[in-house]
Amino acid sequence: MEERIFSIETRIAFYEKTIDDLSLAIYKQQKEIDILRKKVETLDEFFNASANIALKDQTDESPPPHY
Secondary structure, three states, X not given: XXXXXXXXXXXXXXXXXXXXXXXXXXXXXXXXXXXXXXXXXXXXXXXXXXXXHHHHHHOOOOOOOOO
């Protein structure tokens, strides 16, 4: 009986360690996702601002500089 209890306790300890490891991995991944999301938002804002400037330049009705 004691051997069986020891075996069960050993498995439980292993499962707890596995759960802790997985929890830490998920936490690290979420931090990285948050960082990447912020970078994508920054790049998106930069791209949109650049596109708006390019559109303004294309719609400029002034004559070209060689006139």
